[in-house]
Structures are given as structure tokens and as C-alpha cells.
Amino acid sequence: MSPPDPFTGLSAFLAVAEAGGFTGAAARLGVSPAAVSQAVKALEARLGTLLFVRTTRRVGLTEAGAALLARVGPATAEIASAIEAAGAMGSVPTGLLRLTVPRMAVPLVVEPVVAALRRSHPRIAVEIAVDDATVDVTARGYDAGIRIGEYVERDMVAVRLTRDIAWSVVGSPAYLDARGRPERPEDLTRHEAIRYRFPASGAIYRWEFERDGRALTVDPPGSLIVNDGDLLFSFARAGLGLSYVADIAVAAELASGELEQVLQPFLPRTPGLFLYFPRRAQDQPKLRAFIDVARAVLRKRSP
Known part of the structure; x- marks a missing residue:
């Protein structure tokens, strides 16, 4: 008998951890909540430990679940990035671009830039999460984030978007x-x-x-x-x-x-608003397209 696929159930686990519940995870994966729940239960059975604490009001990570997320989240993002980069070489920018942004950046950057991006690169899908809290883009599966410069971690690549x-x-x-x-x-x-x-x-x-x-x-x-x-x-x-x-x-x-x-x-x-992302992500065509469009659009809007 061949050993079980170590990746089985991980997409469901990551989706539940990100969405904070099975219903949100199901919507994101395009399956039923029951299917997500079954996949997570099968993963927990295989690992021999609970990954989530389920109550009527919320779904939270157990200690084992949090430890798994801390290691698998960045690794999964790296794998997805590598696959997308390999498939996109020599082709037009495509794929889902996930961004975390503070509310202040929405009218200043997100609205004008995303509108121009969608017109010039219709094959790039965009997901925007508005959150004023500091977000670890690698652990949360985002391609990039926007924050005030002083809050950007030093190991990230930072691209200026606005004046100071x-x-x-x-x-x-x-x-x-x-x-x-x-x-x-x-x-x-x-x-x-x-x-x-x-x-x-x-x-x-x-x-x-x-x-x-x-x-x-x-x-x-x-x-x-x-x-x-x-x-x-x-x-x-x-x-x-x-x-x-x-x-x-x-x-x-x-x-x-x-x-x-x-x-x-x-x-x-x-420092003003900066786009930031892991160094490994800077060659992604979809991210390069966003940066190029942002520079062109925001240069025209700058006083």
C-alpha cells in the first residue's frame, strides 16, 4: 500500500484557519461546509490530534493547529508562488493577486490602481482584505500588503506608493x-x-x-x-x-x-504608504504588473 499523500486535507485546514470557520472556508474553496469538515476530520485522524476547537460561536486553532499553521502556511505560499511563476513565464500576467491593505490606502491607492489594473490586465483576479492591523503576509497567504513605511518589516521588499x-x-x-x-x-x-x-x-x-x-x-x-x-x-x-x-x-x-x-x-x-512583499515573490508577473500600474497611476495623481 502506498503511503498517504501528505498534502491531503491541507487546503481545507488552511482555508478554515484563514476564514475562521467552515462556512467561510467552503465558500472560498467552492465546496460544501460538510466537505470541508470531513476533510479536516480526516486530517486530524491521520495526525492523531485535534487541529481546531469548535464551539457554536467560533472555530479556533488548538496548540497543535497553530503550530501546523506556522510551518505549513509559509511553505504553502512558497509552493503556490513557485507553481504560478513557472506557469506564467513567457505569458501574460495572470492568477489571483491577494493584498492586505489598511483602510487609509483604499481611496488613496487601491481604488485607482485596481481599476487601472483590471482594465490593462483582465486575467489578473484581485482579492483585497481591508485590515488596519499588522499582517504577516507570508503566514496569511497574501502576495503583498500595503502599510505605512515604519510598520513594514525589514526583511520585506518595499516599494513606495505615496509621499511621506x-x-x-x-x-x-x-x-x-x-x-x-x-x-x-x-x-x-x-x-x-x-x-x-x-x-x-x-x-x-x-x-x-x-x-x-x-x-x-x-x-x-x-x-x-x-x-x-x-x-x-x-x-x-x-x-x-x-x-x-x-x-x-x-x-x-x-x-x-x-x-x-x-x-x-x-x-x-x-514614511508614506509602501507596497511590501517577500523577496521570493518579486518576480511574479501579477505582482510586477501591479507595481508597474501603481507607479504609472500614482505618479499622475501625485501633487
């Missing part, structure tokens, strides 16, 4: 007329801040400033806490308080006068 970011404290003219315009970071203690909670860590962001060449952080008071950048903008526009945001994300609101900047002499600049 000048951070801004913004509020509506109505709010600032009523509450006054802060002149120093310490003045924020007398204002209402719209605060941001990091999705992954759960920590609340402390506003960063610079004075006399030194870094300064302030944790301003505020009764509104969000984990979504769009809400920072919309609540500030509504006059509910001050928000700490990237200037490129609110350029239209600043130009129209809906929002006004304060404390500009104290605010830092940081």
Missing part, C-alpha cells in the same frame, strides 16, 4: 471656534479627542509630537474611541472633537475647509 506623511491634529471650524485652538500639545487636556484603538493589540494610540528635537507623547481625554480611520475623519467633521490623522487621508477635507489643522509646528513626518 505629515501627521495632523484636525477639527471642524465649528468645534475650534467653540472650544478654542490649542497652541501647545499640553492644551489638548482641555479638549475632546476622538481616540484610536489598535485592532490587534487593543492599545489606545498616544498622540505623537516633537518639540526642540525631542519626541513628546500626549494621551488626550476623549469619550469617543474607534478602531477605524474613516470614523476619525467623520466624527471630526461632525464637530465631535479633534482627531490625529495623516494629512494625505484628509487632503480633500482640508482643501474644502471642512477640517482645520492645529499644532502643526509640533507634528512629525513619517
